[in-house]
Amino acid sequence: MKKKLQILPSIIAYFFVLLFCYASVSKILDFENFQLQLAQSPLLSAYAGFISYAVIVLELLISFVLLFEKSRNVGVYASTALMSAFTIYIFLILNYSDFVPCSCGGILEKLGWTEHLIFNIICVFAGFLSLILVARQEQHLFKRTLLIIVSTNILSILLVIFLFISSEDIIKHENNFTRRFLLYPVVEDKIKNLDHDQYYFAGNDGKHIYLGNKSYPQRLTTVDYDLNVITQMRIIPDSINHLFKNLRLQVLYPYYFLYDGTVPVIYRGKVGSRNAETISYKEAYFSQMIPLDSGSFVVRTMNRDSRQLSIASFDIHKEPKIKLFDHILEKQADGVFDSDGQLAVSENPRRPIYLYSYRNQFLTIDHQFKVKKKLNTIDTISKAKVQITSMSDGRHKMSAPPLKVNQNIAAYGNLALIQSELKGKFESSEEWKKAKVMDIYRTDRQEYIGSFHIFNRRKKAMSDYDMTDQYLFVIIGNELIRHKYRKPLTDYLNRGSRKPDPRVGTH
Incomplete structure (x- = not known):
């Protein structure tokens, strides 16, 4: 022994x-x-x-x-x-x-x-x-x-x-661009086939999601959360003799808004009613718009004096109707291409969000149009990599393709899902060919939570997505897909969140 x-x-x-x-x-x-x-x-x-x-x-x-x-x-x-x-x-x-x-x-x-x-x-x-x-x-x-x-x-x-x-x-x-892929923070649980692949999310009311259509811009499609019932309605504006370039649709229950900032015109109607009245015509040119209530909006427009992109408030009941807030978007090069991005909205509470396309930053904006938070995404592109050429008439144009950082954003409560365009450290190029990468952030403080994939289906990639209090909805090709939240997303959504208004839209 x-x-x-x-x-x-x-x-x-x-x-x-x-x-x-x-x-x-x-x-x-x-x-x-x-x-x-x-x-x-x-x-x-x-x-x-x-x-x-x-x-x-x-x-x-x-x-x-x-x-x-x-x-x-x-x-x-x-x-x-x-x-x-x-x-x-x-x-x-x-x-x-x-x-x-x-x-x-x-x-x-x-x-x-x-x-x-x-x-x-x-x-x-x-x-x-x-x-x-x-x-x-x-x-x-x-x-x-x-x-x-x-x-x-x-x-x-x-x-x-x-x-x-x-x-x-x-x-x-202080992330150094290392993504952490969470284990199934959302789980696909239901799919609805649509009649074609030109739909985008126009909002929701807590029980239904609303879809706009790029091919048929006057069509409002309503789908219940269970993806069982689809109704479609053709909107009839009171005047339509305009040269439209980008007619879009948004819903903030009980109203829908049909608009084109290049005309510019805004129509408003009540959900369920085909008839839409003109509430604004040639009062404010804009490239993006988010309704705040039945007659006030946050828009992205061009400052005529500086020729730079600017966030503005637009209220049809006030004089002057439009008020510029030039301090919100920060110029890095020309103030146009370097400041390009997406104007979106978060619910519970409802507040505007601006996501820069070519730099690692997004902004939350309060109702006084003050920047509440400047938050960074995890990539390292803090300055937009755009090459600008000045024209003889004072305009600018891109002289080379820019490096795109962020593609899209949807938010609810204190969470934001950002579709990234850049591959992080230790990530497989093959995975990027098969899926879109979604990064999860807090909107009330600087914090990256994790990432997950939305995989392609039938060789089609995700075209749009939207967050509600209960589900993540995704459009891939002609399929509308519902995902349920799981931990840790449910923890973040439930933590300190007040009960949402079931009749308020998202985006």
């Missing part, structure tokens, strides 16, 4: 050699996937680049040290400390992370997180046992061995905890 106990430390040492050699070689052979897994870790995302190399180097170095009898004890100390780090990492994943990622890769890829935790604890115990058995052969080293074991393992545990805390802060508040 005594002889067997003397052999046991050597057996444990060679076990660690096999374990770390196999693990490190597996990581090297599938290094890109290993980095991607680390990037999706809820604990170490911000350090995926450094840690992916450090872990492999450590495992190979420890294996090498364990091969030699003179340095074997040092190798077992290091092995035990490393396994303690892996153990606390899994413990934090299971108990303190926002989500639990899939248990992928490594020597025990068939095991789940709990099984991994048990295996790691056994390895830590084996390391302790090996060192204690060696120390008992030389009694004067026993206390020192115990002190080194305890101190190295505590240090490794504290290091992982530190990395976890700092990584979370970096990912959420």
